Amino acid sequence: xxxxxxxxxxxxxxxxxxxxxxxxxxxxxxxxxxxxxxxxxxxxxxxxxxxxxxxxxxxxxxxxxxxxxxxxxxxxxxxxxxxxxxxxxxxxxxxxxxxxxxxxxxxxxxxxxxxxxxxxxxxxxxxxxxxxxxxxxxxxxxxxxxxxxxxxxxxxx
Numbered sequence: 794x795x796x797x798x799x800x801x802x803x804x805x806x807x808x809x810x811x812x813x814x815x816x817x818x819x820x821x822x823x824x825x826x827x828x829x830x831x832x833x834x835x836x837x838x839x840x841x842x843x844x845x846x847x848x849x850x851x852x853x854x855x856x857x858x859x860x861x862x863x864x865x866x867x868x869x870x871x872x873x874x875x876x877x878x879x880x881x882x883x884x885x886x887x888x889x890x891x892x893x894x895x896x897x898x899x900x901x902x903x904x905x906x907x908x909x910x911x912x913x914x915x916x917x918x919x920x921x922x923x924x925x926x927x928x929x930x931x932x933x934x935x936x937x938x939x940x941x942x943x944x945x946x947x948x949x950x
Contacts (some may be wrong), residue, residue, distance in 0.1 A: 800930050804888065807933075809855065809858045811856065813853075814875045814883070822852065839921065841854075861882060886918060891893070891926065897925070906929065
């Protein structure tokens with residue numbers, strides 16, 4: 794594959810991952826979670842939601858590590874109300890973001906990100922894309938390795 798140019802590789806460190814898992818899917822789930830955290834002044838650094846084959850929703854998000862305990866406390870009653878089967882958390886994660894303004898028209902970017910991280914032995918805990926980014930949550934102790942792997946894989950413009 795030809796070299797893919799990216800504008801930047803960005804990292805967000807000192808984050809914690811929280812997953813609200815196996816929620817019966819229906820309207821208002823995301824709102825209940827996000828509004829509860831926002832009301833406590835907790836900003837969300839990463840969000841991804843998916844629905845499995847059993848029609849259960851899984852919401853994974855990242856908050857600053859310093860807010861993990863507070864966030865879990867806020868989400869406890871929400872979890873019961875929305876009937877989440879389980880709330881999981883990983884206290885030390887980071888997000889590595891591959892940024893390029895024209896990604897929506899450039900095939901192969903997400904595949905190259907995944908390949909570069911896999912070749913470095915880095916597991917992706919969650920992944921999300923936008924028009925201009927591919928964002929991957931990785932273990933906090935592997936964040937610097939993830940940044941280097943992506944810098945090596947892509948041509949920075």
